[in-house]
Amino acid sequence: MAGFDKVVNTYEEAMAGLENGMTVIAGGFGICGIPENLIKEIKKMGSKELTIISNNCGCDGLGLGILLEDRQIKKMVSSYVGENKMFEEQLLSGELEVELTPQGTLAEKMRAGGAGIPAFYTATGFGTDIAKGKDVREFDGRKYILEESVTGDFAIVKAWKADRFGNAIYRHTAMNFNPMAATAGKITVMEVEEIVEPGELDPMHIHTSGIYVDRLIQGTFEKRIELRTVREN
């Protein structure tokens, strides 16, 4: 029997079950630590009317940006939608809906969603447009707004290494939103650079426990750099 082996061999299997109108939570910051190939598979599948919850929307031609090409996204929940020509066009034409969410609130919404916390109070955004329609409450003389958590039909994340059980570690700042995204999907799909055998990773250094991972696939990644900034040797 399969036991805890989460490995699937094709991207078709990895994303099987994704339907039009579903909500997908994606890890990544800019184009760092994004599940490149899972996103490509969504493009290939042609799913429409998707709600995507992700800090950013990739860039033109890479990451979630490629889902704009065939107008697969109905709504983005993001903190920063950056420099993306196609994004701008679809937003201005009203084809694309955007729910801007402060970055820390977005990270906490994902974590809370995965942790069974339906809502939490935060000072972030109090007194701004973000607070409109939200409950305000005072604690210790300071005002906070109530933010609700998010979950997805799917979560798609990218890690560095994982064992076959889905116990994963991230590399450097490619961690970013991936650990929280991984907890918040009804089905969580993880792609990694290397799959190892259970027992090879130190239990004390697992960033994402396999309990959150439903499907695991090994891929190859472009890992494009958005702003290559160097100093003299």
Next chain:
Amino acid sequence: MAGFDKVVNTYEEAMAGLENGMTVIAGGFGICGIPENLIKEIKKMGSKELTIISNNCGCDGLGLGILLEDRQIKKMVSSYVGENKMFEEQLLSGELEVELTPQGTLAEKMRAGGAGIPAFYTATGFGTDIAKGKDVREFDGRKYILEESVTGDFAIVKAWKADRFGNAIYRHTAMNFNPMAATAGKITVMEVEEIVEPGELDPMHIHTSGIYVDRLIQGTFEKRIELRTVREN
């Protein structure tokens, strides 16, 4: 200048500033991963009327239990106060106040306290005595209660290794409440088995970032075992 070096050389320095009536958050589960020597120092200092927030209250003669001997604790916030004769006596005589808090709620209260989240909703305890006097709210057809976060004047935690900047890793299940406790103290004091130089620990595997740690001390630990349970070789 000292920069980020958090190391202090004596337990007196480590706990300097602790005053009667203060709130102390302590890491540990049972007597696993407890800041043994910091607790001993509190006993030595003789501080009184303390509020202690910790999952358990040690046992007779070890851990937080020793603070009962001289009646230093006014109030315990815990999920399980276990088998402790002196605890029972002081509770029944009314000398000691206890606020029982579900274990997961307690862990989340500490995390929230450190993360600037003043309150969160949880289903834990809804419909029970724990919910009395707390706000109830429905999300998605289910009822949740509002729980407020906790912070301490001091947090005392125990880690395995830390670099001089306070970047720490925990060993096995001696992690437990320590990472959250570390974030929730106005002054966080950490004791460890080994202090190493900055750069020796992999930045990707730090459990508690030095930003949370104000004072760091190396100690020796009894590490008593509560229930030694073995199988045949």
Next chain:
Amino acid sequence: MSLSRDQMAIRVARELQDGYYVNLGIGIPTLVANHVPEEMEVMLQSENGLLGMGPFPTEDEVDADLINAGKQTVTTATGASIFSSAESFAMIRGGHVDLTVLGAFEVDASGNIASWMIPGKLIKGMGGAMDLVAGADNIVVMMTHADKYGKSKLLSECSLPLTGAGCIKQVLTDLAYLEIYDGKFHLVERAPGVSIEEIVEKTAGALVVPDSVPEMKF
């Protein structure tokens, strides 16, 4: 004949599925670990921060830094992960644990459970029990059908302080396996040789008895 503790564990183990992440409460529920079907893999979660609990250690392996939620020394299984209490209860509260098995003093026909406190006795605290019952969709309560005085523990309304409200759907006792829905207990299976009359007599809460109630087989 009422079920032995081991038979109770065997019956509960039949609720396991391959690949299940399971939290077993302190006491009788831990026996379930001894009866995982051989062709099946399950992983045990211990709420103090361990997923993938192994067997008890040998004398040489004993490590004060590696214990379970019952404070016993344990080992890690291959593919284990270790994490903080906040992360552990994120798993539990977030519904990521597939099955939770725990004991109780009382369960009632509304799915309420009382398992942590008997007024008049010293209060020890609920530990993680309130989080476990609030977080899991799939909980099996494992307890004797009646207390030592013969008083039913399956009530129309719990008399003791609750651990959780409306969260229990399955109960395995030494006499029967029951489901709870629509405000009633529903008899599903009975222990070998135990009469429906005995179960009816020892169930204080509303009980639905279908035409056919198969005996458990061991």
Next chain:
Amino acid sequence: MSLSRDQMAIRVARELQDGYYVNLGIGIPTLVANHVPEEMEVMLQSENGLLGMGPFPTEDEVDADLINAGKQTVTTATGASIFSSAESFAMIRGGHVDLTVLGAFEVDASGNIASWMIPGKLIKGMGGAMDLVAGADNIVVMMTHADKYGKSKLLSECSLPLTGAGCIKQVLTDLAYLEIYDGKFHLVERAPGVSIEEIVEKTAGALVVPDSVPEMKF
């Protein structure tokens, strides 16, 4: 003479203390890193999950997996730690960062700040700015005193959508260093050779000018 960008950074750097954890916003605030006094150690936090940001990498060191919040390739400093976005904003929201420096379009006499959106232009999003201003006790806003048309950016009430309400207490412009309290700007220092008249003229919000306003020294 109004301050150069580097002089502005030098002046803000005087707010640093040894052992400070600092978050520098994208743009001019990043220049502050170049002016940390030599005898002092500060550690830079990047909200995408890095505490202890090192210099830009050499060509050989460039790593797509190691970037800052501005999406630039960076390195780690000795004693760095890396964590998730949730943990990063726990640090920020929880008030663990000692100093935050960020730019703004407008600041007003109530301590409100507008820094993320100009209606009519495309909305790019607030990123982490709302969290940063809500989380830090110690924030320095660094911006020009007036826009390129000479219109004051220190207002009685912000005209643009807010990033945060009542959270700014210190502003460093190319003309002056000001504090905000009691619903007014308070002139603390002026740029060398800049007249109080010029500052008064270019400050639209209520401004308190003390008898003596020292010039900054560089």
